[in-house]
Amino acid sequence: MNILIPHSWLRDFLKTKASVRQIADCLSLAGPSVERVHKVGKDSVYDIEVTSNRVDLMSVYGIAREAAAILPQFGYKAKLIKPNLKKLKVKTKLDFKIQNDPSLCFRILAVKLSDIKLAKSPQWMQDRLTKVGIRPLGNAIDITNYVMWETGHPVHAFDFDRLTTKTIHVREAKKNEKLTTLDNKTYTLHGGEVVFDNGQGEIIDLPGIMGTANSVITKDTRNVLLWIESVDPKKIRQASMTHGIRTQAAVLNEKSVDPELGFVAILRAIELFLEITTGKIASELVDIYPKKSSAKKIHTDIKFIETKLGISLKKEEVKKILERLDLTTTWQGNKFLVRIPSFRANDIKLPEDIVEEVARIYGYFKLPSKLMATALPDHNNDRFDFEKRVKEMAVRHGGYEVYTLSFAERKDVSKGAIEIKNPLGEDTRFMRTSLRPSLASAIDANVNEKESFWLFEMANVYLPVSTNSLPNEKMMFAGIMKNFDYREAKGIVESILESLNIEYQFKLGLAKGFVGNSLLEIRVKNKLLGTMGLLNNDKGVYFEFSMEELEKCAVQVSSYSLENKYPAQIEDLTFVLPEKTLSGSVFEKVIKIDNRISRTELVSVHENAHTYRVWYQDPKKTLTDNEVKNLREKIISSLQSEFGVEFKG
Amino acid sequence: MKEEIVNIRNEAVARISEAADMSELEEIRVSYLGRNGKLNEMTKQMSGLSSESKKGVGILINETKETLFNILAEQENRLKNSTRNWFDPTIPGIKPGIGHLHPMTIAIDEIVDIFKRMGFVRARYPEVEWDFFAFEALNIPKGHPARDEWETFFINAPEDDILGKMVLTPHTSSGQVREMQRVKPPIRMINISKNYRKQADATHVPMLHQFEGLVIDRGINITHLKGTVDYFVKHFFGSNIKTRLRPHNFKFTEPSFEVDISCMTCMGSGQLPSGGTCRVCKEGWLEQAGAGMVHPNVLKNGGINPKIYSGFAFGWGVERAFMMKPGLKLSDIRLLYSCGLQNLNQFI
Numbered sequence: 001m002n003i004l005i006p007h008s009w010l011r012d013f014l015k016t017k018a019s020v021r022q023i024a025d026c027l028s029l030a031g032p033s034v035e036r037v038h039k040v041g042k043d044s045v046y047d048i049e050v051t052s053n054r055v056d057l058m059s060v061y062g063i064a065r066e067a068a069a070i071l072p073q074f075g076y077k078a079k080l081i082k083p084n085l086k087k088l089k090v091k092t093k094l095d096f097k098i099q100n101d102p103s104l105c106f107r108i109l110a111v112k113l114s115d116i117k118l119a120k121s122p123q124w125m126q127d128r129l130t131k132v133g134i135r136p137l138g139n140a141i142d143i144t145n146y147v148m149w150e151t152g153h154p155v156h157a158f159d160f161d162r163l164t165t166k167t168i169h170v171r172e173a174k175k176n177e178k179l180t181t182l183d184n185k186t187y188t189l190h191g192g193e194v195v196f197d198n199g200q201g202e203i204i205d206l207p208g209i210m211g212t213a214n215s216v217i218t219k220d221t222r223n224v225l226l227w228i229e230s231v232d233p234k235k236i237r238q239a240s241m242t243h244g245i246r247t248q249a250a251v252l253n254e255k256s257v258d259p260e261l262g263f264v265a266i267l268r269a270i271e272l273f274l275e276i277t278t279g280k281i282a283s284e285l286v287d288i289y290p291k292k293s294s295a296k297k298i299h300t301d302i303k304f305i306e307t308k309l310g311i312s313l314k315k316e317e318v319k320k321i322l323e324r325l326d327l328t329t330t331w332q333g334n335k336f337l338v339r340i341p342s343f344r345a346n347d348i349k350l351p352e353d354i355v356e357e358v359a360r361i362y363g364y365f366k367l368p369s370k371l372m373a374t375a376l377p378d379h380n381n382d383r384f385d386f387e388k389r390v391k392e393m394a395v396r397h398g399g400y401e402v403y404t405l406s407f408a409e410r411k412d413v414s415k416g417a418i419e420i421k422n423p424l425g426e427d428t429r430f431m432r433t434s435l436r437p438s439l440a441s442a443i444d445a446n447v448n449e450k451e452s453f454w455l456f457e458m459a460n461v462y463l464p465v466s467t468n469s470l471p472n473e474k475m476m477f478a479g480i481m482k483n484f485d486y487r488e489a490k491g492i493v494e495s496i497l498e499s500l501n502i503e504y505q506f507k508l509g510l511a512k513g514f515v516g517n518s519l520l521e522i523r524v525k526n527k528l529l530g531t532m533g534l535l536n537n538d539k540g541v542y543f544e545f546s547m548e549e550l551e552k553c554a555v556q557v558s559s560y561s562l563e564n565k566y567p568a569q570i571e572d573l574t575f576v577l578p579e580k581t582l583s584g585s586v587f588e589k590v591i592k593i594d595n596r597i598s599r600t601e602l603v604s605v606h607e608n609a610h611t612y613r614v615w616y617q618d619p620k621k622t623l624t625d626n627e628v629k630n631l632r633e634k635i636i637s638s639l640q641s642e643f644g645v646e647f648k649g
Numbered sequence: 650m651k652e653e654i655v656n657i658r659n660e661a662v663a664r665i666s667e668a669a670d671m672s673e674l675e676e677i678r679v680s681y682l683g684r685n686g687k688l689n690e691m692t693k694q695m696s697g698l699s700s701e702s703k704k705g706v707g708i709l710i711n712e713t714k715e716t717l718f719n720i721l722a723e724q725e726n727r728l729k730n731s732t733r734n735w736f737d738p739t740i741p742g743i744k745p746g747i748g749h750l751h752p753m754t755i756a757i758d759e760i761v762d763i764f765k766r767m768g769f770v771r772a773r774y775p776e777v778e779w780d781f782f783a784f785e786a787l788n789i790p791k792g793h794p795a796r797d798e799w800e801t802f803f804i805n806a807p808e809d810d811i812l813g814k815m816v817l818t819p820h821t822s823s824g825q826v827r828e829m830q831r832v833k834p835p836i837r838m839i840n841i842s843k844n845y846r847k848q849a850d851a852t853h854v855p856m857l858h859q860f861e862g863l864v865i866d867r868g869i870n871i872t873h874l875k876g877t878v879d880y881f882v883k884h885f886f887g888s889n890i891k892t893r894l895r896p897h898n899f900k901f902t903e904p905s906f907e908v909d910i911s912c913m914t915c916m917g918s919g920q921l922p923s924g925g926t927c928r929v930c931k932e933g934w935l936e937q938a939g940a941g942m943v944h945p946n947v948l949k950n951g952g953i954n955p956k957i958y959s960g961f962a963f964g965w966g967v968e969r970a971f972m973m974k975p976g977l978k979l980s981d982i983r984l985l986y987s988c989g990l991q992n993l994n995q996f997i
Contacts, residue, residue, distance in 0.1 A: 024932070033895055033907070035931045051898030234792055308942060308959065310870030352945060356896070356904030359871060364894040364906065369876040374866040375835045376768040384771050388758065395748035402988045403753050405856050406776070406843060418777055419805040420817070424847060424855055431777065431817075442988035449990055453746070460843070462777055468807050470815065471777050 001052065001251060002035065004132040005063050007044040009150070013064035016078035018071050020044045030070045030360050032057050045131050055255035056343040059152030069324040073361055085267040094283035096225070097199065099169040102290040104194045105207070106230040107259040108170075109266045112160055112283035113224045113273050116140060118217075122276060140217050140224065143272045153228065153257050153265035154208065154249035158215050160223035167199030170207075170229075179203040181245070182216045193239040194231045208236045208253040209245050224279065228266050230259040259289070260342040293345065300351035301335040308355045311367060321361045322354070383475075386551045387458060390477055393499045397492045399456040399479060404438035406459065412437035416464035418471050431462035431471065435478040436513065440539050443482055454481035454492065454540075458547070477530075478544035486534070489541040493532055497522070501555035504529065506584060514542075524553045568598060568617035569628050574648040575639060577608045586643050590614065593638050594631055596623065609648060650694070650706055657687050658713045665720050671728055678721055688714055752996050753858060753985060756971040757841055760860050763884045767877060769839040769862065774824035776843050777804060780813030786826040786950040787901035800847035802855075817845035821861035822901060822964050825943070828863055829951025834958050836865040841967070851981050858967035865943065865953060865960030871904070874940060874961035882910055882937075887975060891917065893934065902941020902962060909934035913975045935973060938965035 007020050018026070024034035024046060032054065036047045050057045057066055064080055071078035094112055120126070121142040129136050134145050144155040175191035189195070196205035204215040208231040217224065230253075237254035240246060266285065273279045306312055315331070322329050322338060327348070330337040340348050348354065359367075391401060407428035408417075418431040432438060435457055442455050456479035462471040481489040497504050502524060509521040509531060519533035522545070530545030577583060583602075590600045590612060599615040614635070616628050623631075639645045661681045668674045681687050688710055695703055750758075761771055774782075789796060791813075799819035806815040824840035840861040849855050862877065875894065882892045890913070894906040911917035912930035919933035920926065929935070940963035945955035972979050979985070984992055 028895055028932075029893070031896060033897075033931075037932075053898045237792065307868070308870055310872035350903065350945065352903040352942070355942075359904055360896040364871070364875070364896070367875055368872050369879045370872040371767060371876045371880065372837075372864060372866065372869060372873045374868070377770050377832065377835050377837050379770045381765075381771050384761070384773075391750060391754060395750055397748060398746040399748040400990070400993045401749065401751040401754060402993065403751050403986055404988065405854075405986060406845075407855075418815075421803040421805045422847065423802070424849055428855065445988045446990050451746075453990060455988065455993075460776060468809065470775055470779070473775055473777065 001058070002047055002049050003058050003063075005046045005048060005060055006040070006128060006131045007046065009060045009128055009131075010046075010064055010067070013061050013081045013083075014067055014078060015081055016067070016071055016076055018076035018078065020046075022074070022076060023067055023071070026070050026074045026076070027063075027067060029365060030073065030363060031066045032063070040131050043131065052255055053347045055252055055257055056152065056347075058252055058255075059148075060150045062152050062343075065326075069326075070361060072324065073321070073363065083264070083268065085264065085271065087267070088270070088281060088285045090281045090284055092283050094286050095166060096163075096283075096286075097167040098286065098288060099167070099199070100288050100290075101170045101172075104172065104232055104235065105170045106232070106289075106291065107228075107262055108230075108286070108288040109228040109262050110286045111226050111266065111270060111281065113226055113270070113277075113279040114160075114222070114282035116222055116224050116273070116277045116279040118219065118221060118277070125276070139276050140221065140273070143269055143276060147265050147269045147272065148248065148252070151261060151265040151268055152252065153261040154252055155265055155269050156205070156207070156211060156227045156229075157217055158205070158211075158225040158227055159217050159221040160225045161221070162215055162218075163198065163204065163225060165198040165200055167197075168204070169197040169199050171195060171197050173203070177203060179206060180213045181206065182211045182213050184213055187243050187245075190242060192235070193243075194235045206239070206245075207231050209240050209250045210247050223282070224273070226266060226269055226273065228262040230257065230262060233257075256346045258343040258345070259293075263287070293342065295342070296340040296345055296349070298338045298340065298348065298351060298354060299335065300338065300354050303334055304351055305355050305358055308352070309359055309362075309367065310370065313358070313362070317362070318358055321358050325357055325361070327354075327357065383547070383551060386554065387475070387547065390496075390500065390547070390550065391456075391458060393496050394456045394477075394479065396499070397496055399454050399492075402439075402442055402455050402457050403459070404435075404442060404457060406432055406462070408432035408437055414463075416467075418462050418464060433461050433463055435459060435461060435476050435544060436535075436542060439478060439480040439542065440535065443480055443539050446482070450483065452481070452483040452488070454479055454484070454489070456480075475547040476544055477547055477550065478542070480535075480540050480542050482540040484541060486541065490532070493522075493543050500550065501558045502529070502550070502553045504553075505588075508582075509533075524549075527553070529553060564598075564617060564619055566618060566620070566622045568615040569623060570613060570615050571628075571632070572603055572611050572613050573632065573635065574609055574611040575645040576648055577610060578644050579608070581608075581643055581645075583610055586610070586639060586645065587612065589639065589642060590635060593635055596627075596631060597635070650691070650698070650702075651709055654688075654691055654706070654709050654713055657681065657691070658716065661687075661717055662720060665717070665724050668724060668728075671725070674721065674724060674728065681717055682714060682721075688717075749993075749996055751985075751993075752971060753967060756967055757858070757860075759885065760841070760881075760967065760970070761839065763881055764839040764860075764862070767837070767880060769837045772824060772828055772838050772840040773842045774818075774821070774827045774840055776818055776845070778816060778818040778823045779809060780816055781809075781811065782823040782826055783816050783818045783820070785813060786947065787822055788944050788946045788950075789900045793900065802845050802847055818842075819846050820844050820964055821859040822962070824861055825863050825901070825947060825962060826951045829865070829948070829953055834865045834867070834953065834960075836863055836960070838863040851983065854968075854982055854986060856986075859964055860967060861962065861964045863943070863960065863962045865948070865958050867958060869942075869959045869961060871942060871961070874906075874942070874963070877961075878908055878938075878940065878963065885970065886910060886913070886973065894940070897939065897941075899939055899941055901944050901947050902939075903944045905939070905941035907936055908938040908940050908963065908965075910937050910973070911935075913973070937969065937973070938963050940964075 024037050028034050033049045034046050035049050038045045056062045068078045068080040119139055121136050121139045126136040136142050140157055144157050147155045173189040173193040173195045177189045180186045195203045196207055198204045205212050207229050233254050233256045240250035319329050326341045328339045408430045409427045413430045414433040417433050420429055423429040458477045460473045461476050465472050504522050504524050507521045507523055509519040511519050514533035521531050522529045529549045532543035535542050591597055596618050598617040601613045603611045603613045616623055616631050636647045664677050801819050802817040804815035808814050821840045828838045844857050844859050879892050882890055891911040893909045897905045897907040899905040912933050912935050914929040915927035917933040943960040943962050948955040968982055
């Protein structure tokens with residue numbers, strides 16, 4: 001969360017000669033980050049990011065207190081100016097019944113102010129509110145906003161006369177109860193929200209979040225019940241989030257505003273009401289505070305801090321840093337006790353928190369940079385190295401790598417796919433079970449491309465295991481090839497597999513989405529590594545492999561074999577295949593006929609005439625013409641008997 | 650005899666210059682310069698001459714041969730450049746298709762390489778994850794406002810009694826406790842994987858990549874975190890880039906920091922040379938990562954004794970780091986996931 005702090009307002013509480021720039025830089029390095037400084041007229045406004053644990057910094061006073069602790073560490077003198085607020089002397093009883101539930105509300109402060117004159121706020125107040133992004137609405141409302149910004153505690157003002165029953169009963173809402181907030185929006189409650197009841201079942205406030213239309217100040221208000229409460233932050237958060245009412249009050253209250261601060265805030269509000277609205281104090285200050293929290297204490301020692309920081313520290317320095325943050329210390333040798341002020345009670349709980357306070361004020365920038373000199377862990381990076389190798393092979397074969405989103409729509413996933421409860425849209429409702437739909441749409445993004453190209457992706461698919469276990473996240477390598485001749489596309493797949501030293505076979509397969517009879521399974525022995533085929537609708541040739549299976553079958557280092565010193569004899573043989581012969585099986589047969597046939601390639605195809613180039617080679621000697629002739633005849637007879645081919649020459 | 654040689658030369662020169670094609674040229678070459686050509690005939694006839702005239706005639710024959718060679722070569726070139734032997738080396742080439750890796754892969758490889766040099770081991774943990782690892786074990790209890798910072802996607806699946814809801818992990822920090830459960834210290838993990846957050850605009854995509862460093866051992870302190878982050882920043886972004894740690898708050902680290910690097914656009918000044926405010930950074934600094942010393946509760950949740958061991962962790966967006974690379978000028982993060990070739994071809 002961010003807060004805007006005008007420099008002029010900050011100066012009400014901070015005495016220093018440090019410039020705006022210096023204050024901004026010091027705060028960023030040792031405290032909350034000043035993200036920007038805006039010039040507004042002659043004033044500067046700090047835009048400060050405050051982390052959710054430091055709600056005590058969500059005010060002008062809070063930032064002043066922090067700056068006063070930080071600036072001296074950078075050599076700038078700084079002093080916090082504490083407000084001098086007068087206690088109330090009025091003893092008149094408040095004629096009002098407050099029925100609290102201490103488990104829901106930790107503190108209530110209330111006072112009646114009479115004879116209020118509603119008008120515009122004075123210019124200085126309007127200016128300050130405008131600078132922090134709040135629209136001035138009139139003196140009474142402006143005062144409550146002003147005090148919230150200055151002290152960090154939300155303040156509420158009821159119209160005393162509109163609270164006709166003169167009762168506030170703190171309770172949890174029942175399901176389906178309704179209330180209308182001051183901006184005239186009606187909400188149906190879920191039950192469990194903390195509300196104020198008028199004692200007759202009517203809700204007259206949504207405390208800590210927003211006032212209701214039936215009790216807030218109107219243009220006719222004369223008497224005000226000035227009110228502060230500390231509702232359970234968890235309750236505030238739940239109600240504010242589920243109903244989407246994100247007021248500044250809710251944002252603060254859900255982060256545990258210090259109940260002690262309530263006292264300061266109400267005194268300051270009274271002071272401003274008297275000054276600006278010329279109202280009178282018409283009652284004593286009621287303070288219902290059943291469980292005043294006692295100050296927390298943390299034991300730690302200087303050695304512990306030194307170990308975490310990696311430097312040695314002087315006791316005096318640690319003491320000085322902590323005390324500037326209102327963390328008082330009691331020492332016993334190197335050990336010490338830290339007393340935590342109420343405004344840090346929710347933030348500082350462990351000795352590690354004390355380390356943080358010391359370290360940040362000391363200055364992270366002053367710590368040296370070192371590398372660990374401890375033992376190295378065992379390494380096991382094999383699968384990542386293999387992934388890199390496969391991607392590099394794909395790139396060498398001309399592939400363009402893409403990254404697509406892991407989501408898919410219903411029609412593109414298999415049964416039981418992981419479904420997102422709160423998706424961004426229907427097309428991203430599921431976790432994909434295949435990379436195919438993503439790559440097919442990648443092809444659609446390039447419909448006008450005339451040249452051949454291919455895309456690949458390596459990413460997880462999410463396969464359901466059972467309804468109450470995490471899915472199997474399976475790493476896949478998939479590609480899609482467009483405008484390629486089928487043989488060229490298939491050659492890429494074959495060549496990638498060969499470059500990984502995988503000895504694979506193709507088998508005919510079946511799958512939806514592919515042109516009939518076009519699907520091939522790629523297997524090693526009986527293990528399925530992947531599939532490839534022609535996608536319907538002319539989307540191109542698609543292939544996919546399981547990375548796990550690929551890695552199991554790939555040979556990392558292929559052993560070197562010496563060059564054969566006896567040259568091969570090479571010749572082309574042409575066969576005419578009968579209609580509808582699967583040529584792959586004919587081709588694969590040739591090399592299996594004799595181990596002196598060292599290599600074969602399909603050189604050309606003309607109608608049904610396939611020309612094979614055959615290498616005859618013996619590792620031990622040069623083959624004679626007669627031996628080659630015998631081999632050739634063996635090929636011809638074998639293919640004729642098995643496939644009924646006709647030898648053309 | 651000299652006169653005869655001069656006549657042969659003149660005759661040959663005339664015939665060469667009139668030759669119309671290569672075969673005629675070859676014929677001429679053979680008849681004058683061949684083994685039995687006219688000039689060699691003259692050489693054979695030299696035997697009858699006095700040694701004085703031999704010398705003169707020999708020089709003349711050699712000069713003539715050289716002249717004819719040169720003229721032949723010239724005429725040969727002339728013929729080649731004419732119609733039938735025309736060759737145009739100025740025609741544009743046909744480029745082979747070369748593939749390329751996606752910048753995300755390149756960035757991840759670079760990140761891994763840098764951390765490997767510091768002895769880190771790469772890991773990858775589930776993207777569909779239990780609430781326990783994504784939040785609870787990281788000291789972020791249910792209903793805590795800190796949970797708002799991650800716009801989490803929830804999975805339509807029954808809640809587990811112990812591990813809670815199934816979610817898409819919004820950060821790689823979910824790998825911290827998983828790594829602690831996998832191995833005992835020393836731990837130097839660099840966990841890189843996909844994360845998901847419910848957000849989509851020019852600066853956000855619902856899917857992002859993070860790299861998470863986790864170091865746990867005896868005596869690990871803030872100076873080690875600083876050293877590791879500095880080392881990475883200088884090697885990834887450049888040796889002139891400065892790093893700063895700013896106090897921050899994360900439930901799973903104590904103390905916690907944000908890591909900023911100096912802005913390359915305005916050179917860390919926050920002001921552009923033109924006088925305007927730098928829009929890329931905040932006052933000269935770019936937010937890069939969240940970091941901190943591992944919270945003792947998180948160590949306990951990972952089965953590690955915080956009295957003996959300490960550690961640091963950081964989580965960093967790959968996209969965020971990559972997009973800050975000097976000179977890249979990639980303003981819209983969505984372009985990284987665009988599959989149009991026009992876009993992809995820029996990534997070479």
